[in-house]
Amino acid sequence: MQKDYAIQMGSSNLRYGPGVTREVGMDLADMGLKRVLVLTDPYLKELPPVQQVLEALEGEGIRYELFSGVRVEPTDLSVKAAIEVAVEGKYEAFVAVGGGSTIDTAKAANLYATYPDDFFAYINAPIGQGKPVPGPVKPLIAIPTTAGTGSETTGVAIFDLTDRHAKTGIAHRYLKPALALVDPHNTRSMPPVVAAASGLDVLCHALESYTALPFYERPLPARPILRPAYQGHNPISDIWSLKAIELVSQNILRAYRQPEDEQARANMILAASMAGMGFGNAGVHLCHGMSYPVSGMVRDFRPGGFPVPYPIVPHGMSVVLNAPAVFRFTGPACPERHLKAAEIMGADVSGVKDPKAEAGPLLAAQIEQLMQALDMPPGLSAIGFTEADIPALVAGTLPQHRVTKLSPRPASADDLAALFLDAM
Template identity: 55%
Template sequence: MLMRPVDLVSHKAKTGIAHRALKPLLGIVDPLNTRSMPSQVKSSSGLDVLCHSLESWTAIPYSERVPRPTNPILRPAYQGANPISDIFSFEALKLTVKYLPRSVHNPDDAEAQEKMLLAATLAGVGFGNAGVHLCHGLSYPISGMNKGYKHAGYEVDHPIIPHGVSVAVTAPQVFRFTGPTNPDRHLAAAEVFGVDISNAKAESAGEILGDAVAEFLVKLGDQPRGISQLGFTREDIPALVEGTLPQARVLMLAPNFQKDDDQKREDLARILEQSLTY
C-alpha cells in the first residue's frame, strides 16, 4: 500500500490517498538528482525525514494499536513501532542529524547528499511500517490553512508552507508532550542529537528531546521558530485543532493521546499554544 498526500483546496485541508495500485515497481534513489536543489528545499525535505524517523521511533508499540485486526493479513501499513521499523527509523535519525546540516550548508558535499537520500529511504521503510503521529497530524491544517506565508527558496507564484516545515514547526513541543510515555526512547533520540543523558531523569525525557530538536532547527537556519512566524495567532488555534482531529490514521499512533475527543482537543490546543514560538 502506498499513500500520496493531496491538497483539498476547497476544504483548506491536506490529506492522503492510498491504494495498492499506487505502489511503484521500481524506485530510483540517486544523489545526482539532488545536486541542483536549493538549500531551502533540501532543508525542508530533510526535516520531513527527521520527523519520519522520530515519530515512527516514538509511535505507540504495534502490540498496543487498536482495533486489532482479526487476521494478520488485514494489519494496516501504519501498525505502530515494532522491532523491524525501529532498526530503520533509528538509523535514519542518526544519519539525518549528522548529514542534514552538511547537506544544507554545503551544496557540494556529495557525501552528505548521498547519506541524506539513504536516510530518506531508511526512514520511508521505518515509518511505512510503524507510522507517524502528531507532527504529521498537526501539519495538515497548518499547510492547508496557510494565511499567506511563502517559504524562501520555493519559486512558486502562490503561498506555500513546505511539508517539512509544517511537520517540524511543532516537533519540539510534540516530543515534550509524548516524552512521559516512553522516556527511554526519547532519551535515546536526544543522545543522537549530542545530548549527554548519563544523568538525565526519566521525567525530563520529553523536555530534553524537545530542547534538542529546537536547537537543531535553529542551527539548521531559515526555519520559522514557531507557527506565529507562519502567520498564525492564538485565535487560529481552535480551527487548527479541528483540522487535526480528522487525521485519525496518524493520531491513533500518537503516544499519550488515547483519550476522548474533548481531552484530545485540549492536548492539541496546548501543543499549538506552546508552538506559537520556540
C-alpha cells in the first residue's frame, strides 16, 4: 500500500471575543444577506444568546424565522424536520445559536436545502453512500453556547440513526461554517453538568487527535480531493491539540465550580475552538468511535441538572467514559505522545522507566482523576450498561471506520469487546 505524504490544513473563519454575538446582524448585512433561518434548541430559545442574536438581526433589518425544534442529541428524524423547514423557506443563509446539536443540525439543513438528495446520499460510508458534497453550501454563521464540540470550526455534522441506535454523520470540508462567532458570554448560563460533559469532549478531541495514527501511515488517496479531513495527526494539528489540552487542564475545574469565573470560561470556549481546528484536520479515534453506540443505546439514564426531559447520555460523557480504557490500550503504540499529554495534564513523568508499559496508564489516571472531580459517572455500568450489552456496543462501533481507522493501534472486534469491558 502506498502511504500518504502530504497534509492539508482547512482553515476555519473564526472571531473570538466577549460580546461578538451582537455583531451577527452587521456580518449578515455586510455579506449582502437579507433573509435567514435562525436555529436553536427549545431550552436555549429564551436565553440571552438567542435573544441577542434576534436583536442584532432586527437592528440591521435582516428578516428571519426562528426554528427552535433542534433536538438535543439530534436524530435523523429531528434533522429531517429542520431540513424540511430549510427547504421550504428558501433562506439565503443560516445562523445556528447553540451547542453542537444545533450547529450540526444547521449544517445538515443547509446541505440538503442547497443540494437536495436522498437522506443517505451524503451520510458516511459504509452506513450511507458517502457522496461528496457537490459544492459550496449557503453561508452558515455558527455561534456556540457550549465550550465543547468545536463544531463551529469543523465540516462535520453528527446525528443518531433512530432505527440503528447508533450515531453517524456527514463529513465534508464544504460543511464548515462560513463564520464562527465565539463569545465567552454565551456560556454564562451553561448548567455545570453541561460544562463538565462538553469540556471533557474538548479534552478528548485534543487527546485523540494528538494520539491519532500519523498522516503518513494512511493510504495515499487517488486524487487530492479524496484526502480526508480526518487525515491523522500531523505537525499543524498537533499545535492546536497540545494547546487545547493545556487550556482545558488549567481551566475546566474552575469553569465547572465557579461559572462566574469569566477568564476560565473564556479559556474553555477558546480551547473548544482550538481543539476543533486540531481534530477537524487530524480526526478522533476510539473514544469517539465507541461513544456513538453508547449514546445511541441509552435506556433510562438522566444526568442530574441536564436540561432535557428524556433519557440521554450527553455526548462528552459518552466519549470520556471510554477514554481511560482506550488510552491504556493505545499507549504502547505511541508512548511518547501519551506521556507528553499526561505531563501537560499534571502527571509527574520523571520516574517513567518503561514508557511503552507506563504511558497509557499514566494518561488514563489523569483522565480518571479529572472525571471524578467533575462528578462524572465512574464507568459505563453506572449509566445502565451491563456485560450483556457488549456485543451490541461492539457492533455499533465497527462501522465507524471514519474514526476507528485512525486509532494508532488497530482494534479488532475482540479488542473492542475488551475495551468496553474495561470501560464498564
